[in-house]
Amino acid sequence: MINFRSVEEIFLFISKIPYIYKRIILFIFDSLIIGLCFKINEWILNINLNNKLFLQTLISGILIYFFAGQYRSLTKYIGLRIIYKLGMANITFSFIYFLLINSLNKYQDIYLQSTFLFFGTTTFLSIYIRILLRDILNYLDSFSSNSRKKKKVVIYGAGKAGALLYKT
Numbered sequence: 001m002i003n004f005r006s007v008e009e010i011f012l013f014i015s016k017i018p019y020i021y022k023r024i025i026l027f028i029f030d031s032l033i034i035g036l037c038f039k040i041n042e043w044i045l046n047i048n049l050n051n052k053l054f055l056q057t058l059i060s061g062i063l064i065y066f067f068a069g070q071y072r073s074l075t076k077y078i079g080l081r082i083i084y085k086l087g088m089a090n091i092t093f094s095f096i097y098f099l100l101i102n103s104l105n106k107y108q109d110i111y112l113q114s115t116f117l118f119f120g121t122t123t124f125l126s127i128y129i130r131i132l133l134r135d136i137l138n139y140l141d142s143f144s145s146n147s148r149k150k151k152k153v154v155i156y157g158a159g160k161a162g163a164l165l166y167k168t
Helices: 007-015 019-045 051-067 080-102 111-143 145-149 159-167
Strands: none
Touching (some): 051 080, 080 111
16 A cells, blocks of 8 residues: 655655556546546436447547547646647547437437537546646645755747756
8 A cells, every 4th residue: 555644755656657657547537538428418418328329439539639649748738739739639529429429310409419518528627637637746746855956047049848848
């Protein structure tokens, strides 16, 4: 069992997690978000969608997020550009969801409502979770003794790369 005595120990533990496991954690969060949004959609619209549609939605969502680059960047350095990319990925994802639910021919009167609801919930939750994770990591980093010992430097002419270098 892992026993933490301070916030710094928690941060050190999180910072030592290998890169691939951090990606798997994001993958699991996205899978849970998609599943939750699918169930919220069923509950609010009072419909019962089948498991095949759920599986197709989950796989297509994860693939769209993967090809949109959502698992490339570090959560700690999430910025506005990545949030816009996530929004665009969710628009694509919602269009695929629209096509999938439209193929059922069972819910023709509410498939447009279902698509907008699904887009709204997936976009809100996925952006919220990423920003929350970023803020938690930055908060834990502020307690780290390494962050207190860093010297201030000026990086002239480096642009965004310099800002990213400064954060590391």
